[in-house]
Amino acid sequence: MIPSSQGTLTGWGNTAPSRATIKRPRNASEVSEVIGSAAHHVIARGLGRSYGDPAQSAGGTVIDNRGLGQRSIIDPDTGTITLGAGVSLDELLREAIPAGYFVPVTPGTRQVTLGGAIAADIHGKNHHVDGSFMDHIEALTLVTPSGTFTISPTQDSELFWATAGGMGLSGVIVEATLRLIPIETSSVLVDTERFEDIDALMDAMVTGDHHYRYSVAWVDCMAKGARLGRGVLTRGDHASADQVPLDKPRLQPPGSPKLAIPFTAPKGLLNKYSIAAFNEAWFRKAPKHKDGEVQSLSTFFHPLDGVSMWNRLHGPRGFLQYQFVVPDAASHIVPQAMALLSRRSVPSFLAVLKRFGKGNSGLLSFPTAGWTLALDIPLGAGHASAVLDELDELIAEAGGRIYLAKDSRLSPHLIPTMYPKLEQFQAVCDRVDPGQKLGSDLSRRLNLRG
Numbered sequence: 001m002i003p004s005s006q007g008t009l010t011g012w013g014n015t016a017p018s019r020a021t022i023k024r025p026r027n028a029s030e031v032s033e034v035i036g037s038a039a040h041h042v043i044a045r046g047l048g049r050s051y052g053d054p055a056q057s058a059g060g061t062v063i064d065n066r067g068l069g070q071r072s073i074i075d076p077d078t079g080t081i082t083l084g085a086g087v088s089l090d091e092l093l094r095e096a097i098p099a100g101y102f103v104p105v106t107p108g109t110r111q112v113t114l115g116g117a118i119a120a121d122i123h124g125k126n127h128h129v130d131g132s133f134m135d136h137i138e139a140l141t142l143v144t145p146s147g148t149f150t151i152s153p154t155q156d157s158e159l160f161w162a163t164a165g166g167m168g169l170s171g172v173i174v175e176a177t178l179r180l181i182p183i184e185t186s187s188v189l190v191d192t193e194r195f196e197d198i199d200a201l202m203d204a205m206v207t208g209d210h211h212y213r214y215s216v217a218w219v220d221c222m223a224k225g226a227r228l229g230r231g232v233l234t235r236g237d238h239a240s241a242d243q244v245p246l247d248k249p250r251l252q253p254p255g256s257p258k259l260a261i262p263f264t265a266p267k268g269l270l271n272k273y274s275i276a277a278f279n280e281a282w283f284r285k286a287p288k289h290k291d292g293e294v295q296s297l298s299t300f301f302h303p304l305d306g307v308s309m310w311n312r313l314h315g316p317r318g319f320l321q322y323q324f325v326v327p328d329a330a331s332h333i334v335p336q337a338m339a340l341l342s343r344r345s346v347p348s349f350l351a352v353l354k355r356f357g358k359g360n361s362g363l364l365s366f367p368t369a370g371w372t373l374a375l376d377i378p379l380g381a382g383h384a385s386a387v388l389d390e391l392d393e394l395i396a397e398a399g400g401r402i403y404l405a406k407d408s409r410l411s412p413h414l415i416p417t418m419y420p421k422l423e424q425f426q427a428v429c430d431r432v433d434p435g436q437k438l439g440s441d442l443s444r445r446l447n448l449r450g
């Protein structure tokens with residue numbers, strides 16, 4: 001018997017609750033059985049860390065991929081490992097770091113599954129050097145309504161690249177083989193620099209990011225006047241054994257959260273005044289310039305994982321994440337977006353600014369060369385809705401796009417412009433799923449299957 005229950009699901013930012021039958025298959029044949037017997041739309045779900053609605057399907061069936069937890073050992077010759085789609089990066093890193101390996105790409109949290117990482121083709125602070133998650137996948141097993149396929153960049157590459165960033169719509173990933181990267185220590189050598197305005201910050205990123213494997217800037221979109229977009233740039237590389245003090249543990253796995261938010265914060269706790277005060281205090285706390293600081297992998301990559309259920313701090317309404325990318329030729333959109341938010345008093349926690357390198361062949365992959373900015377905005381805040389609608393149009397016109405793993409509000413008419421390979425994606429999905437059995441709240445809202 002495949003474990004089954006009824007449940008109400010939301011996204012991490014707090015999307016509208018969506019009730020579905022939840023199934024937890026343990027292998028490819030059980031996944032196939034769930035898809036075959038489902039009456040309505042089926043979609044896979046990992047740890048629900050997408051901010052919007054891609055991992056929910058109202059009235060349909062949701063496949064909880066956490067039943068797919070098998071793992072091989074790391075091949076010492078190639079650094080590859082084969083994992084079930086439900087294994088989280090946290091679980092993987094607890095084994096990989098002591099063995100001297102790290103994931104080639106990590107998002108800002110370890111609490112995502114392999115399936116979720118592939119379906120969103122996630123990016124990290126090293127996109128300008130290493131590309132996105134799918135660039136490090138050797139092969140994967142995909143269950144679709146028309147059969148089970150083993151696919152790779154050379155074997156049915158069309159289906160492989162439709163699955164990269166395909167938000168679960170090309171099939172259910174059961175397992176994948178991932179190339180890890182070798183590390184000598186679980187530390188990162190970090191250089192930090194504070195910038196008083198956005199132009200100086202962006203110049204420093206353009207001229208200096210290529211000297212580092214990892215780079216990210218935290219930006220204050222609530223500062224006023226010339227200080228708008230002031231930020232703190234942190235860049236680093238894995239530390240070698242001789243760069244870490246002898247009393248520091250060499251290869252320490254990640255710890256568990258030290259803090260938990262026990263209940264949802266009261267409404268009104270976060271408003272434009274409290275958020276502006278937080279941003280100010282945070283900016284002042286950062287060093288003006290500091291080189292060669294030894295930080296743990298967790299501190300550098302996953303600071304939010306130290307606090308479990310931190311999303312409850314946003315109160316009962318929750319928040320939305322808004323992440324866009326624009327090409328270098330439209331870099332002016334970054335300060336323009338900040339000015340628009342500030343002028344219209346839309347509160348935003350520290351924004352994250354990164355540079356992307358060249359995109360891959362993923363038909364719906366988000367990363368493409370240029371600038372990406374991610375904002376956390378309380379839901380229902382002031383003129384947020386109108387301002388973001390305006391920004392969507394500017395971004396689409398400039399050849400940019402919004403990240404589907406974080407979206408909960410985009411208008412479907414912009415999708416073909418933002419994702420020009422949409423028709424090709426739909427054709428591949430139609431080949432393996434002619435009856436359109438695979439579908440999510442996101443795919444229906446944005447008409448992704450056509």
Ligand SMILES: Cc1cc2nc3c(=O)[nH]c(=O)nc-3n(C[C@H](O)[C@H](O)[C@H](O)COP(=O)(O)OP(=O)(O)OC[C@H]3O[C@@H](n4cnc5c(N)ncnc54)[C@H](O)[C@@H]3O)c2cc1C
Nearest residue numbers: 046047048049050107108113115116119122123167168173
């Ligand atoms: C604090 C935080 C920081 C983040 N930072 C980043 C970042 O830096 N970069 C970045 O790219 N993203 C980032 N994200 C987003 C996150 O990495 C993605 O949304 C990721 O997809 C979540 O994985 P999940 O396992 O929780 O999947 P879910 O959110 O449960 O699902 C995401 C998508 O994956 C599909 N899916 C899940 N499992 C399967 C499967 N087995 N087969 C087929 N499809 C499947 C679902 O259908 C859905 O479309 C962040 C999220 C949080 C909460």
